[in-house]
Amino acid sequence: MIVSIKDIVKLFGISIMTCCAVTVCNLFLNYYLDLTAIADLNDNPYSQMFYDAQIMTAKVVCAVSGGCLAITTVVMLFFYIKHYIDSHSKEIGILKALGYSDFKIAKGFSVFGLSVFIGCMIGYLLSFVLMPQFYELQNEDGYLLELSIHFHWILFVLLVILPTVVFAVIAVCNSLLKLRQPCVNLLKGIVKARGKSKNIRDKKTFVAEMRSSVLRSRKTLVFFIAFSSFCFSAMIQMSASMKDLSSEMMGLMILIIGIVLAFTTLYIAVTTVIRSNQKNIAMMRVFGYDSADCKRSVLDGYRPAAYIGFVIGSVYQYALLRIMVDIVFAGVEGVPEYEFDFPVCFITLAVFIVVYEGIMFAYGQSMKRIPLKQIMSE
Amino acid sequence: MIEIKDLTKYYGKGESRFKALDGVSVRIEDGEFIVILGASGSGKSTFLNVISGLEPSDGGTVDYDSRQLDKLSEKELTKFRRDNTAYIFQQYYLLPHLNVEKNVRMGADLDNNKDYLKFIEAVGLSEKRKKFPAELSGGEQQRVAIARALAKNPKVLFLDEPTGALDEKTGRQVLDYIIKLQQEQGFTMIMVTHNGNIAETADRIIKMNSGKIVSVTENSA
Numbered sequence: 091m092i093v094s095i096k097d098i099v100k101l102f103g104i105s106i107m108t109c110c111a112v113t114v115c116n117l118f119l120n121y122y123l124d125l126t127a128i129a130d131l132n133d134n135p136y137s138q139m140f141y142d143a144q145i146m147t148a149k150v151v152c153a154v155s156g157g158c159l160a161i162t163t164v165v166m167l168f169f170y171i172k173h174y175i176d177s178h179s180k181e182i183g184i185l186k187a188l189g190y191s192d193f194k195i196a197k198g199f200s201v202f203g204l205s206v207f208i209g210c211m212i213g214y215l216l217s218f219v220l221m222p223q224f225y226e227l228q229n230e231d232g233y234l235l236e237l238s239i240h241f242h243w244i245l246f247v248l249l250v251i252l253p254t255v256v257f258a259v260i261a262v263c264n265s266l267l268k269l270r271q272p273c274v275n276l277l278k279g280i281v282k283a284r285g286k287s288k289n290i291r292d293k294k295t296f297v298a299e300m301r302s303s304v305l306r307s308r309k310t311l312v313f314f315i316a317f318s319s320f321c322f323s324a325m326i327q328m329s330a331s332m333k334d335l336s337s338e339m340m341g342l343m344i345l346i347i348g349i350v351l352a353f354t355t356l357y358i359a360v361t362t363v364i365r366s367n368q369k370n371i372a373m374m375r376v377f378g379y380d381s382a383d384c385k386r387s388v389l390d391g392y393r394p395a396a397y398i399g400f401v402i403g404s405v406y407q408y409a410l411l412r413i414m415v416d417i418v419f420a421g422v423e424g425v426p427e428y429e430f431d432f433p434v435c436f437i438t439l440a441v442f443i444v445v446y447e448g449i450m451f452a453y454g455q456s457m458k459r460i461p462l463k464q465i466m467s468e
Numbered sequence: 469m470i471e472i473k474d475l476t477k478y479y480g481k482g483e484s485r486f487k488a489l490d491g492v493s494v495r496i497e498d499g500e501f502i503v504i505l506g507a508s509g510s511g512k513s514t515f516l517n518v519i520s521g522l523e524p525s526d527g528g529t530v531d532y533d534s535r536q537l538d539k540l541s542e543k544e545l546t547k548f549r550r551d552n553t554a555y556i557f558q559q560y561y562l563l564p565h566l567n568v569e570k571n572v573r574m575g576a577d578l579d580n581n582k583d584y585l586k587f588i589e590a591v592g593l594s595e596k597r598k599k600f601p602a603e604l605s606g607g608e609q610q611r612v613a614i615a616r617a618l619a620k621n622p623k624v625l626f627l628d629e630p631t632g633a634l635d636e637k638t639g640r641q642v643l644d645y646i647i648k649l650q651q652e653q654g655f656t657m658i659m660v661t662h663n664g665n666i667a668e669t670a671d672r673i674i675k676m677n678s679g680k681i682v683s684v685t686e687n688s689a
Contacts, residue, residue: 295573295577296570296573296574296576296577297577299566299570299573300563300566300570300574303563303565303566303570304565306565307565369561370563373561373563373574374574375546375549376522376549376555377549377550377554377555377574377575377578377620378546378547378548378549378550378551378553378578378620379546379550379578380543380546380547380550458542462522462523
């Protein structure tokens with residue numbers, strides 16, 4: 091087996107992502123199923139209106155957060171597999187040279203499904219821990235008298251078993267595609283030539299060219315960096331609004347999920363880009379480029395993506411809450427006015443700039459610690 | 469001038485600790501071409517790594533024109549490398565996503581050298597300057613590494629088995645390029661090899677064994 095069980099520890103990003111997705115989805119879906127079970131018991135117009143609004147909320151939250159996190163998890167899984175194959179190309183090349191079929195090697199990648207299972211299972215259990223308080227908050231006015239928590243096995247299958255199987259299959263299929271390259275390329279770790287070869291003299295400096303090249307070689311990371319700042323921006327601003335629109339608990343839950351997702355994704359993206367450029371950084375340092383040059387070459391190219399992610403996150407959270415207030419809760423009494431919160435946005439932006447630039451600076455400094463001799467003697 | 473005095477280097481810990489360099493002393497004049505010969509494990513690569521500042525020594529000193537290498541801070545060491553040295557390794561270490569020209573600019577930009585294309589021409593790769601490393605043969609890749617190192621106009625060029633991964637004919641060609649350029653530009657060149665045939669072209673041959681210099685031979689030719 092090319093992928094060992096301990097390798098899935100490195101996929102903790104996927105586990106965290108699926109954990110967050112399943113926690114949110116199970117909270118709302120379980121609530122949705124329990125609500126639909128008491129649909130016939132609503133005998134007054136207030137409780138019917140409240141019931142309809144709650145049903146709509148559950149659907150919107152599941153579709154938006156569950157869908158968004160599921161797509162991100164798939165992208166992350168594809169990225170991990172590509173990265174794993176790139177960094178283990180020699181071992182895979184040896185197996186292919188010995189006569190192992192692509193399918194036999196790819197089968198090993200199904201282990202990646204376990205990381206999804208771990209995340210889903212933790213998320214599923216966590217949602218049941220939070221559920222009593224969640225139900226109480228959702229029904230704090232007591233309109234739905236008969237509402238109680240029930241276990242729905244279908245949700246266990248849909249949110250735990252199915253994602254595990256689907257992601258294991260996706261991992262195998264994706265690996266099969268990636269393994270379709272000549273054995274010698276895997277053994278030598280040959281990197282495909284990229285970019286256009288215009289026959290004119292390049293005007294860009296080496297550092298600028300290196301920055302573009304790093305971006306081109308790891309395009310997926312642009313998505314992760316943007317997603318990380320998107321989560322940071324959207325979830326923090328949304329949590330501030332949620333305090334008024336829903337409850338403090340809801341706000342806190344969104345804040346925690348946002349921060350966990352943002353930092354996990356950023357950590358994965360930045361450590362991956364540094365690890366995959368370790369030899370290039372070492373070579374730059376051997377030649378006399380300092381850590382600021384290395385940071386400019388390897389990390390600074392992602393800055394625009396980070397700030398674009400922040401802007402999209404701000405717009406997204408505003409649009410989502412606007413839809414919730416104007417469409418989902420239209421006609422429901424007691425829903426507070428909602429407007430874009432500029433002070434919160436500016437504070438979040440200021441915190442984001444300090445945190446993002448601080449983290450990038452720290453990673454830039456960490457490049458000094460890459461051992462030159464060890465890299466050169468590999 | 470490089471003055472190396474009583475250089476020692478240890479590897480490992482406890483019982484597995486061993487002396488890779490054992491009191492090595494030598495003086496290298498500006499513009500000299502030195503070949504360090506020795507069998508595998510003789511300490512020649514460690515010697516090159518230590519005198520080039522790639523790794524610290526455990527004792528002794530390395531002075532470059534009275535600047536002591538182990539007294540330099542990380543920042544000063546980076547500046548020292550930027551202003552003085554260049555390296556050519558057996559495994560080339562070209563940047564795989566950059567074409568030949570951009571790899572050579574890696575060295576050229578450090579010296580603000582706008583005339584870097586002449587180095588690509590000098591190693592005979594003008595026609596392939598838009599090719600990527602994966603599209604070149606081993607010999608061609610090593611020639612790119614040479615052009616990259618020379619484009620920063622180093623005062624000292626370190627070479628660690630530069631022809632080790634090449635066949636004899638290509639290795640000879642690559643070596644001829646390096647020697648021709650060294651003679652034209654007059655930089656100091658320190659080359660580690662286990663190939664005795666290469667040594668005949670050097671000004672001095674330093675033979676190493678068990679971390680010590682066992683002989684220094686002047687080449688009069």
